[in-house]
Amino acid sequence: MTGREALPNKGGGGRREGRHVPVMLQRCLDLLAPALTRPGAVVVDCTLGLGGHSEALLTAFPEARLIALDRDKEALRLSGERLAPYGERATLVHAVYDELPEVLDRLGVPRVQGVLFDLGVSSMQLDEADRGFAYAQDAPLDMRMDQTTGMSAAEVLNTYPAGELVRILRQYGEEKQAKRIVSAVVRERDKEPFSNSARLVELIRDALPQAAKRTGGNPAKRTFQALRIEVNGELSVLERAIPAAVKALAVDGRIAVLSYHSLEDRLVKQVFAAGAANTAPPGLPIVPEEYQPRLKLLTRGAELPTEEEIAENRRAAPARLRGAQRIREDVTQ
Numbered sequence: 001m002t003g004r005e006a007l008p009n010k011g012g013g014g015r016r017e018g019r020h021v022p023v024m025l026q027r028c029l030d031l032l033a034p035a036l037t038r039p040g041a042v043v044v045d046c047t048l049g050l051g052g053h054s055e056a057l058l059t060a061f062p063e064a065r066l067i068a069l070d071r072d073k074e075a076l077r078l079s080g081e082r083l084a085p086y087g088e089r090a091t092l093v094h095a096v097y098d099e100l101p102e103v104l105d106r107l108g109v110p111r112v113q114g115v116l117f118d119l120g121v122s123s124m125q126l127d128e129a130d131r132g133f134a135y136a137q138d139a140p141l142d143m144r145m146d147q148t149t150g151m152s153a154a155e156v157l158n159t160y161p162a163g164e165l166v167r168i169l170r171q172y173g174e175e176k177q178a179k180r181i182v183s184a185v186v187r188e189r190d191k192e193p194f195s196n197s198a199r200l201v202e203l204i205r206d207a208l209p210q211a212a213k214r215t216g217g218n219p220a221k222r223t224f225q226a227l228r229i230e231v232n233g234e235l236s237v238l239e240r241a242i243p244a245a246v247k248a249l250a251v252d253g254r255i256a257v258l259s260y261h262s263l264e265d266r267l268v269k270q271v272f273a274a275g276a277a278n279t280a281p282p283g284l285p286i287v288p289e290e291y292q293p294r295l296k297l298l299t300r301g302a303e304l305p306t307e308e309e310i311a312e313n314r315r316a317a318p319a320r321l322r323g324a325q326r327i328r329e330d331v332t333q
Contacts, residue, residue, distance in 0.1 A: 022052035043114035051079030111250035138198035173226030298323035
């Protein structure tokens with residue numbers, strides 16, 4: 001889960017007193033900087049949230065133009081207030097980040113110089129009780145990042161076959177007790193459909209053996225993560241979005257991705273590694289252009305937040321940052 005920034009105060013007119021600093025903000029700016037200092041540079045924030053990273057990009061690179069995407073209309077409204085002083089330099093779009101190619105095509109932008117992803121769920125979504133993302137407070141089991149479309153978490157729990165729920169909890173939550181939890185869910189939903197988070201949290205606590213409750217924080221964390229990923233199609237969207245973002249980069253353009261669990265980070269690592277690999281058959285005396293690497297890795301493995309960053313924003317703790325630079329165009333073979 002991300003720690004992008006805290007919600008504004010009620011009635012604060014868009015001001016965010018005491019807000020969290022966006023996760024690994026300075027490192028993200030440093031990674032993208034060499035590509036964004038020239039006039040006319042375009043940078044895409046694929047996960048706008050409350051606009052913390054976007055505001056920093058617009059401030060740090062006064063010659064750059066920003067395109068920012070978010071599927072959450074409330075996030076777009078709040079960040080629109082925040083970024084209003086930047087005028088036409090900021091273009092905000094209601095879209096999921098795998099729709100990046102269509103967005104750029106609509107805007108007439110063939111290539112961009114920078115791309116930033118801050119994955120997972122934003123602090124706004126965690127802190128708004130009625131969104132149902134957080135297991136620490138009772139709320140309707142919704143979990144949709146875009147509340148205008150798709151199935152809610154309650155619908156998933158109440159209608160999916162048991163085997164499918166087990167698969168989701170194992171695959172997306174890495175939950176070893178998936179069968180035990182799903183058996184309890186199926187038994188309880190037959191009595192009364194699920195609607196609120198507190199009942200699900202209590203069920204998970206009751207279903208797990210004592211040993212499983214002693215490690216890994218809140219025992220509901222993995223189930224809630226799995227449901228959120230399923231509801232929002234996060235991994236399938238990410239599988240399309242990262243290659244599309246790499247393809248949208250101009251030569252010398254840079255991409256930075258903040259992930260918050262191993263499933264996300266593994267996908268990013270695979271795309272970057274494939275782009276940075278020499279794909280020539282072994283034994284060629286000269287490697288033809290079409291086999292040359294397209295990317296140069298900018299981070300050694302995944303970079304982690306500092307202890308100071310975690311102390312300032314506890315939601316930064318699981319963050320993993322990877323960066324890459326486009327070093328040549330694709331060649332049609």
